[in-house]
Amino acid sequence: SAVISQKPSRDICQRGTSLTIQCQVDSQVTMMFWYRQQPGQSLTLIATANQGSEATYESGFVIDKFPISRPNLTFSTLTVSNMSPEDSSIYLCSVVRVGTDTQYFGPGTRLTVL
């Protein structure tokens, strides 16, 4: 598996502000994804982070709300913009290593919006 880190691990934010979450992997990966897990719920894919190009968003998620960057093969950021209490969730990045078909997850970022 890959070693995946996320920063911050948790944060408490005020309504209307933005938070950027970082995901760093210790080796090159083919794909990176961002998921949201609302309280007591399963995981929902937000978008696929594409290296050097715009992310591919799932239905119900838009770039203005969740801008994503992936400047290289080992790093990606997810920004949660103009936050509201409904954005309170765990945000997880996942990766697929070169030569595999399995997704491995980062430790997650627990976001609380007041």
Next chain:
Amino acid sequence: AQTVTQSQPEMSVQEAETVTLSCTYDTSESDYYLFWYKQPPSRQMILVIRQEAYKQQNATENRFSVNFQKAAKSFSLKISDSQLGDAAMYFCAYRSAMRGFGNEKLTFGTGTRLTIIP
């Protein structure tokens, strides 16, 4: 679109006993992957086991094994000799074997919370 169903929101088992968690899925594809992930209170999603649909042999990882019934679209997880550290949410997930156009994404079930009784 593929769907994954976990019909057991909660399960409990005595320590050292065996428990089986159920998962069914719906797909029109013939080649795909199925996974079980574990999420303890620490919230880290941990891969438990992986099954490739074209393989008839059921996957096994130590105390964890699956019963993969392709025709029935069923993928249950058996945990033998349950330990306190097995307590967690367990998610079943599906992934297409096709590449590109978003096929690599995982579709998750709603999860089963497993409690281990000492």
